[in-house]
Amino acid sequence: MLIDMEMNKITFLIVLLLCMVSPSKATSNDVNQWLTKLDKSLEKSSVYQAQHEQHIQDLKKMITGYESLDARFEFTRRIFQAYLYYNADSAIVYAQKNMKIAAQLNKPDLIALAKCNLAFISVTSGDNIQAYKIMKSIDVSGMPAWVKIEYYKTMHKLWAEQGCFFVSNKPQQNEYSIYANQCTDSLLAIVKPQSSDWYQFSMAKAASQDDNDRVICLANEAVKREKDKHRMATYYFEEAWAYRRKSNEEMAIISFIKSAICDNESTTREITSLYHVSSSIQHFDNAKANQYVSKALEFINFYNAPIRLIEL
Secondary structure, three states: OHHHHHHHHHHHHHHHHHHHHHHHHHHHHHHHHHHHHHHHHHHOHHHHHHHHHHHHHHHHHHHOOOOOHHHHHHHHHHHHHHHHOOOHHHHHHHHHHHHHHHHHHOOHHHHHHHHHHHHHHHHHOOOHHHHHHHHHOOOOOOOOHHHHHHHHHHHHHHHHHHHHOOOOOHHHHHHHHHHHHHHHHHHHOOOOOOOHHHHHHHHHHHHHOOOHHHHHHHHHHHHHHOOOHHHHHHHHHHHHHHHHHOOOHHHHHHHHHHHHHHHHHOOOOOOOOHHHHHHHHOOOOHHHHHHHHHHHHHHHHHHOOHHHHHHO
């Protein structure tokens, strides 16, 4: 009888432990499949980096073959874009070169575009005051739609980043959110429906309205249409936060992992989703979490924007 009672106690404890462990283990098993894919992607980081460096060198060689200012403007702009999420210092150098060529061309639309590029990398590097000064000098009235799109994208970036500095000051943060949302509305009024920008800012609009299901739906549509891995990383990132707001942590982690893979394959060295993967899994795999945050630090040190390092 005593043996039966002890056996019942043991059985009860095993069942109780299984009830406590199973949900976490089920989540871990599903997530681990994606963590394996992430590990395989990270193993090829140097390969992706070499390919990206070659792409930049090819652009630099091509620019030497053109003497026209219009061609040189286009190539310096493309080199700037290649550096934008890869290395902040080099991006600033080419944004400034692009600005000088635009001034020589004396074309208002190209000057406005070059200013937006310079302001954008200023925000990314943490100099919001400089970015604001640059953007105040731009008048987009009468400008073509493509210039207005770049203008409002840059202003959205500025107000969204500015709001991040006021997390503990909700009234101030809300004010910047209003400005960012106004830029979103302006963009959605002029971008082509189902374009990359349309999906990105439709997601931003839905997120501001707490419509998480729409964010997820838009993200799923967007990644099927998108070829640019950096854009895909952005879509998965927004999807991850939507799942987290819905308290679906497993799907949030998986989306962060997908975003981190796209960040790696697009050679994004700015603060990446890898950090969010790390913070999300540390409760069940601290060793792997440490490995990922170390890699994220390596990336952000390479990017060389102090504000991003502080955030990380």
